[in-house]
Amino acid sequence: MLVTGGAGGIGRACVRAFAEAGASVHLVDVDERSTAEAAAESGARPHTADLTDPAAIDRLPSDVDILVNNAGIQHVAPIPDFPPEMFRTIQTLMVTAPFLLLRRVLPGMYERGWGRVVNISSVHGLRASPHKSAYVAAKHALEGLSKVTALEAAAHGVTSNCIDPGYVRTPLVTGQIADQARTRGIGEDAVTDDVFLARTAVKRLIEPEEVAAVAAWLCGDHAAYLTGASIPVDGGWTAA
Numbered sequence: 001m002l003v004t005g006g007a008g009g010i011g012r013a014c015v016r017a018f019a020e021a022g023a024s025v026h027l028v029d030v031d032e033r034s035t036a037e038a039a040a041e042s043g044a045r046p047h048t049a050d051l052t053d054p055a056a057i058d059r060l061p062s063d064v065d066i067l068v069n070n071a072g073i074q075h076v077a078p079i080p081d082f083p084p085e086m087f088r089t090i091q092t093l094m095v096t097a098p099f100l101l102l103r104r105v106l107p108g109m110y111e112r113g114w115g116r117v118v119n120i121s122s123v124h125g126l127r128a129s130p131h132k133s134a135y136v137a138a139k140h141a142l143e144g145l146s147k148v149t150a151l152e153a154a155a156h157g158v159t160s161n162c163i164d165p166g167y168v169r170t171p172l173v174t175g176q177i178a179d180q181a182r183t184r185g186i187g188e189d190a191v192t193d194d195v196f197l198a199r200t201a202v203k204r205l206i207e208p209e210e211v212a213a214v215a216a217w218l219c220g221d222h223a224a225y226l227t228g229a230s231i232p233v234d235g236g237w238t239a240a
């Protein structure tokens with residue numbers, strides 16, 4: 001199996017969960033040092049690659065039975081101030097790279113007659129927030145790509161689903177909390193309550209392991225009928 005962004009918060013928890021379940025895991029990430037650390041702690045095979053580079057994707061293993069499209073970045077700015085180059089980079093990493101990886105791995109899954117594609121999307125793949133144009137656009141596109149994959153791949157024993165987390169305790173979110181606390185001159189707990197937990201029924205951040213557990217569950221034979229779905233792991237955010 002292959003996990004992108006496997007050195008970061010959610011990806012690293014996925015790598016650990018699948019490795020503990022006995023899977024042979026390929027870990028792909030752009031951050032060389034974290035990739036080596038994450039591989040050492042899990043026994044996964046490390047691949048340092050920038051997934052915005054199609055040539056780097058061409059060098060990754062193609063013979064994998066499970067693909068977890070997880071790598072992602074965020075940039076926050078109103079549309080008139082949003083740098084177009086950053087917009088393009090976010091689409092390349094979060095939409096084009098999953099598409100190119102699917103082109104690589106689906107033929108092998110079809111030949112095997114079994115496969116699982118898990119796309120780590122977001123509540124922002126289901127709804128929008130201001131100042132996150134590139135992220136929201138990319139996650140909505142990933143939701144569409146996941147559904148098309150589900151329709152094309154079902155006859156080959158391959159499922160494709162999205163997981164849609166709310167705010168997860170990872171560097172992506174803890175960095176934003178620290179920034180806002182600094183800017184507003186208030187404590188990180190106050191920022192977390194005010195901004196990050198304002199819309200959830202469960203009043204805490206999600207742990208990366210809670211997302212990884214859903215990813216692992218989706219990859220069991222018991223989940224063969226579940227495809228084309230978007231599964232919120234959001235503490236009730238989208239229920240409201």
Ligand SMILES: NC(=O)c1ccc[n+]([C@@H]2O[C@H](COP(=O)([O-])OP(=O)(O)OC[C@H]3O[C@@H](n4cnc5c(N)ncnc54)[C@H](O)[C@@H]3O)[C@@H](O)[C@H]2O)c1
Nearest residue numbers: 005007008009010030050051070071072122167168170172
């Ligand atoms: N943290 C959250 O609250 C949250 C919520 C919903 C969805 N998500 C999604 O979960 C996924 C993982 O997020 P996270 O919170 O674990 O973030 P993270 O920043 O902890 O990890 C992301 C990983 O992706 C890697 N990465 C970034 N650019 C890359 C590139 N060009 N090529 C290869 N790897 C690259 C980073 O090095 C990092 O290890 C993302 O797609 C994110 O959008 C996160």
